[in-house]
Amino acid sequence: MPVDIVQIVSISVSVSILVAVIELVRRNHLKERYSLIWLATAVVLIVFSVWRTLLHTIAGKLGIYYPPSFLFLLAICFLLVLLLHFSTIISSLSENNKRLAQEIGVLKIRLEAIENTAETRQGVTE
Amino acid sequence: MKILVIVPAYNEELSISGVIQDLRDNFPQGDIVIINDGSIDNTSAIAKGLGAKVIDLPYNLGIGGAVQTGFIYALDMGYDVALQFDGDGQHVAAEICKVLDRFGKEGADLVVGSRFLSETGFTSSVQRRLGAIILSLVVSAVVGKRITDTTSGFRVYSRRAMEFFANIYPEDYPEVESVVLAHKKGLVIAEAPAEMTGRKFGKSSITMTRAVYYMVKVMLAILVDLIKKID
Numbered sequence: 001m002p003v004d005i006v007q008i009v010s011i012s013v014s015v016s017i018l019v020a021v022i023e024l025v026r027r028n029h030l031k032e033r034y035s036l037i038w039l040a041t042a043v044v045l046i047v048f049s050v051w052r053t054l055l056h057t058i059a060g061k062l063g064i065y066y067p068p069s070f071l072f073l074l075a076i077c078f079l080l081v082l083l084l085h086f087s088t089i090i091s092s093l094s095e096n097n098k099r100l101a102q103e104i105g106v107l108k109i110r111l112e113a114i115e116n117t118a119e120t121r122q123g124v125t126e
Numbered sequence: 127m128k129i130l131v132i133v134p135a136y137n138e139e140l141s142i143s144g145v146i147q148d149l150r151d152n153f154p155q156g157d158i159v160i161i162n163d164g165s166i167d168n169t170s171a172i173a174k175g176l177g178a179k180v181i182d183l184p185y186n187l188g189i190g191g192a193v194q195t196g197f198i199y200a201l202d203m204g205y206d207v208a209l210q211f212d213g214d215g216q217h218v219a220a221e222i223c224k225v226l227d228r229f230g231k232e233g234a235d236l237v238v239g240s241r242f243l244s245e246t247g248f249t250s251s252v253q254r255r256l257g258a259i260i261l262s263l264v265v266s267a268v269v270g271k272r273i274t275d276t277t278s279g280f281r282v283y284s285r286r287a288m289e290f291f292a293n294i295y296p297e298d299y300p301e302v303e304s305v306v307l308a309h310k311k312g313l314v315i316a317e318a319p320a321e322m323t324g325r326k327f328g329k330s331s332i333t334m335t336r337a338v339y340y341m342v343k344v345m346l347a348i349l350v351d352l353i354k355k356i357d
Contacts, residue, residue, distance in 0.1 A: 098187055098297075102195040105161070105181040106202060 010049035018042035037085070041078060129156040129226075130205040132196030134189055134279075135213030135246040136163040139172055144215055146176050152219035156209060159199060165191040169213075177354065189279070189301035194197050197283070208288050210281040217280045225282050225295040230317035235287040237312035238273060238305070239280030239320030253337040260341060261302060265347065271307035273317055276302045280320050299344050306351045 021038045024030035030038075046070070048055050059067035133150055135142055140293045142160065149158055159179045162170040164186035173180045181195055193210055200208045207229070211217050221239060242258070261276045279301055283291065290311050296303035308315055 098191050101184050101187060102191065102198055105183045105195055106199045109159075109179060109181045109199070110202070 007049060007052065011046065014045035014049050017045065034089075037082060044074075065098055127207060128203075128205045129207045129209060130200045130203070131156040131158045131163060131209045131211050131222075132193060132200065133158060133160045133211050133213045134163060134192040134196070135165065135169050135173070136166045136186065136189075136192070137167045137169060138213040138215075139165075139167040141215035142173050142213055143176060145211070145217075146173060146178050147236075148219040149211065153222045157205075158335050160213065161192040161195050161198060163187055163189070169300065172217055180217045181237070183241045188297055188300075190193065190295050190297040191301065193279075194282075194291060194295040197288045201285075201288055201292055203225070204344035206285055208283045209277055210283070212279045216322050216324065218321055218323065221280070221322075225318045225320055228316055229282045229284075233314060234316040234318045235284040236305070236308050237282040237316045237318055238275060238278050239282075239322075240273075240275035240278055241320060241322040242274040243317060244321040245319070253334055255338050258339055261344065265302060265305055268306055268348065268352070269315060270325070271315060273305060273315070275317070276305060278320070278322075280322070284313075296347070296351070299347050303345055303347055303351050306348055307354075307356065310351070310354075310356055 010034060018039070021030065021035055025032055025035045044124060056067045059065075059070040062070065064070045064073075131153065133142075133145060133149075135145075138145075146160070147157060149156070150272075150355050153355050157179070159181060160169075160173045162173070162180050162182045164183050181199060183192065183195060187195070196210070207226075209222060209226075211219070211222075217239070222246075225237050225239045228234065253324060258275070258277065262272075262274050265276045266272045287308060290308070291304065291312065294307065296307065307314060
């Protein structure tokens with residue numbers, strides 16, 4: 001199988017994605033638990049760009065006439081899952097954020113009460 | 127029995143002092159805590175000036191988050207009963223005894239003060255009345271008990287109810303949804319008549335389209351609550 005320009009470009013792009021994800025994790029810019037999905041994507045992309053007939057084979061088996069559209073389908077499904085995943089993360093973050101605001105409010109008033117009694121006691125002893 | 131009156135307030139500088147005075151005069155047996163829900167006016171300063179306890183939330187959480195803060199505080203401080211009383215001046219402290227009375231008699235966990243059960247009744251726009259009737263029918267059917275005033279923010283909670291609501295309290299339509307959730311949890315719900323005054327400051331901006339849109343959203347929220355997993 002001759003190696004052509006398209007293949008070189010697609011392999012280097014996929015490998016760059018993989019390297020970028022690993023680098024982000026290494027520098028603590030991306031949490032491991034959120035990096036798995038990206039690592040998996042990069043690996044899938046690498047597999048498809050190295051083994052080009054795979055895409056044609058799968059597309060053919062699924063009855064997809066134009067193989068690249070199978071790639072689009074995969075990409076759209078992946079993005080949908082990712083967005084849903086983000087929505088759940090946002091929900092839990094906003095719930096945690098609300099809880100923190102409430103606890104801060106309660107702690108502040110309880111702290112003020114303690115400070116006030118401490119001050120009065122000090123006033124009595126002086 | 128230690129009773130805490132939770133007063134959620136968001137930009138209520140015009141009415142908050144009247145509310146505090148009313149509570150002190152007509153319900154002296156309860157401790158008051160004002161939940162200042164990130165107001166940008168002088169609500170907090172005025173309440174503190176009157177010597178009231180004020181919990182200042184760092185940003186606006188909405189009425190649900192504010193009331194829930196009250197439950198967390200009440201549980202922390204060991205209160206047996208919590209009372210929710212609006213900071214906008216539409217509730218009347220002299221009516222608290224009626225609601226508390228029902229609370230004690232029925233061994234209820236949640237008693238809703240209803241303006242529609244009171245003798246003087248309540249005058250409001252057609253949209254509001256119609257909306258209230260539809261909501262009442264739906265909520266009553268869901269909980270299997272007649273609830274006339276589903277959007278009332280005049281309520282009494284048992285410690286059991288506080289423990290439940292400190293954990294999950296709805297944010298979108300807290301008054302209506304909390305009744306549905308309480309029922310799902312198996313809490314005992316009751317209603318007592320409570321007279322209310324109309325709003326003193328500001329005016330309602332409800333139109334027919336908005337009213338319909340609101341109803342659709344509330345119905346969806348109730349549906350979601352019905353399928354929600356609670357433990």
